[in-house]
Amino acid sequence: MNTQIMFRIRTRLFLTYMILVGVTVLAAGLFAGKVIKDSHTEAIRRNMMNEVRMIVSMIEPDIASYDPVNRRAYYQEQVERFAALTASRVTFIRVDGWVIADSHHQASEMDDHGDRPEIQDILEGRMIGDAIRFSDTLGEDMIYVAAPVYNGDQLAGYVRIALGLEELSGTVYALWGYMLIGLTILLAISALVSYRFAASFTRPIEHIIAVAKRITMHNYRARVRLKRRDEIGLLGSAINTMAVSLQEQMEQLTENENRLESVIDNMISGIVVLDREDRIVLMNKAAERILGYDAQEVIGTAYDRLKQPLPFEQLVLESIYRGEHIRDEIVLYYPEERTIELHIIPLKMDSLSNSGLIIVLHDITAIRKLERMRSEFVANVSHELKTPIAAVKGFAETLLSGSVSDEKTTRSFLQIIYDESERLNRLIGDILELSKIESKREPLHLAPIQLDSFLNSVVEMMRPEADRKKITLELEAPEDVYIEGDEDKLRQVFINLLSNGINYTPENGSVKMVLQTLGDPEGEYDRVMISVIDTGIGIPKKDLPRIFERFYRVDKARSRSSGGTGLGLSIVKHLVELHQGSIRVESRHGLGSTFIVELPVLHTWND
Structure with a gap:
């Protein structure tokens, strides 16, 4: 930094210091003057209250029946005597506001005093009334103190004393004069001392400013390189500490922001945030999926541009105007029909202003x-x-x-x-x-099962039933195929499938069970597929999606006559899924059906 810039900085520091010193001393002087003035004024007011009480105790209480002809001289003499004793202006006022006597002015020329603030204070219930105001009679600011005069229990009139503020103002002006002299001397001494120190401050301060600018440009690794132990050194150390803290906080904020963004994006519930102008400022992936919009396309636009059903917009408007949390259920038809539980929550930075809305969307279609x-x-x-x-x-x-x-x-x-x-x-x-x-209250008891012998035992168990209907029952199964499963529950699955095949196959038909392994042809199999194929009446295409529902029957009359409960295939489906497997059906009406069960060879968990 060249000499000219350094001089400017020194001069700037010097002037700043001098201005600060001057303003501080001036403010202290004004404050001290005000305090002294207020204290002196309060002392005078309290002394006047004592004096007015003394005067009230010494005058006759028949002021209300004042006779202007015979008593005027008496009351004038009294106010002049009390004015000499108290060194103040004394006024006697009748209860109706008429001035009886005044020590500094002709009473007959004075107007009605019933509306004066000090008199009104007494009428409002105060024992002593007081006010500081400009006197129209004397033409100066004065302190007024008034006290009531009672004749028995009846208010008879008022005694008021007043004192000018010229003496107090003179004291304050003298103090301000002394302050000005002291300020001038202090500024002169400060000018000699401060300029010498200004030069030693400029270079480290400029270095600190440069580092601070780098920090404001988000370079939180910038550091002050000073080895001083004075206040400038402490300032540099504080800047370094602040930079370290800012660096850690920004890293933490970035991490928290990323974590929060990840949480919001991966929430099952949809979240839409509106600002105070009802524009969309945030929309997570679940909300995109539910509403059928890309967040990048709608961020910054008004919520009513989403073209959602009328109840949606009405609920948002209601929450905006009422400023209350609203919960309701609506049906959305775009991009597909869904039942949505809607929570609209106003955001309030304080008790008055509305800072926006949070709209939470729960897809409760499945529920x-x-x-x-x-x-x-x-x-x-x-x-x-x-x-x-x-x-x-x-x-x-x-x-x-x-x-x-x-x-x-x-x-x-x-x-x-x-x-x-x-x-x-x-x-x-x-x-x-x-x-x-x-309810998964019945856990699986897993054990190795040799499928060919297991399925053969199931087939032989069902053979008498097939023979009664002259139905051919066959099994095709390779040897030495093993899986891990619950033998009793799998037996229940295949007995049910074979029983359905036999029941819905006419006489002289056939039911066949086929076992196949699935997986890498050159490696070991990891799944097996067991198919139950019949030549029965088949299942109409419209009924295929519902045959695994509870109590659903394709041929209700025949199902009842065969003793079926309508729960068999539903139980089969649940048992297969408990084994981490799947079941599906292929059928053509009148040509038979094929139920295909796929099961894993090994289980990775046990229910």
Whole structure:
């Protein structure tokens, strides 16, 4: 830095220092003068209160019945005597505001004093009234103090004393004069001392300023290189400490910002933030998915540009005008139909201003669908239970009434009752089984299973049923195929699938079970596929998506006659999924069906 710049800096420092010293001393003088003036004024006011009380105690209380002819000289003499004693102006005032006597002015020429502030203070209930104001009579600022005069319990009039403020003003002016002389001397001494120090401050201060500028340009690694131990050195050390702290805080803020951005982007719930002008300033990925918009396209635009259903805009407007948290459910039809739980929360930086809105979107389509399924399940359970119970009750009442005397008919009724009770027992058992599976209260007992022998045992178990319908039952399974699974639950799966195949296949048809391994053809298999293929009546295309639902039947009449509960395939699906597997169906109406189960060879976790 050249000499000219250094001189400018020294001069600037010097002038700044001198101005600061001058302003400080001047402010101290003004403050001291005001304090002295206020203290002196308060002392005078208190002394005047004591004096006015003394005067009230010494005058006659018949001031209210003042006789202007006979008593004027007496009261004038009194006010002049008290004025000499107190060195102040004394005024006697009647209760109606008329001036009886005044020590400094002719009473007959004075106007009504009932509206004076010191008199009004007494009328408002104060024991002593006071005021500082300009006197129209004497033409100067004065302190007024007034006290009431009572004749018994009746207010008779007022005694007022007043004192000019010229003496107090003179004292303050003298103090300000002394202050000015002291300020001049102090500034002269400061000028001699401060200029010598200014030069020694410029170079390190310029270095500190340069470092501070680098920090403001986000270079938080900049440091002050000073070895001084004085205040400048401490300042440099403080700048370095600040730079280190800023560097750490910015790194922490960056990390927190990245973490917060990651959390917001990966939230399941959609979040849209509006500013105070109702423009979109933030939209996470879930909100993009729910609303069907790209955040980059809508950031900075008004929320009503989203072209959402009218209830959405109405709820946002209601929250803006009411300034309250609003929760509601709406149905969005774009980009697809969804049921959305909507939370609109106003952002308030203080109790008055609205700083924007947070809109939280929960996709509850699956929840509402589950609720409907539960409702349908309860209705279906009630219906399915009602049918066998009604049959049992009806035939039992018939038998109990004694109207059936034929033994053969009686046995037929009892058989019906027995069959319906068995059906009811199976239904309740399946409901309990499905409930335990869905709630995962029944854990898997995993063990190695040799599939060819296992599936052969299942087929042989179902063969008598197939033989009764003259249905061919076959198994194709390679040897030495092993998986890890719960044998009892898998047996329940394949018995159910084979039983359905046999029940829905006409006589002289066939049901076939095929085992295949899946995976790298040249390596070891990691999954197996078991297919149950029948030549039965098949499943219509419209019913395929729903056959794994509880109580769903394609042929309701035939299902009931076969003793089915409508829960078998739902139980199968849950059991397969418990094994981390999958099940699907392929079918053509009238040509048969194929149920395909895929299972992993090994489990990575155990429910």
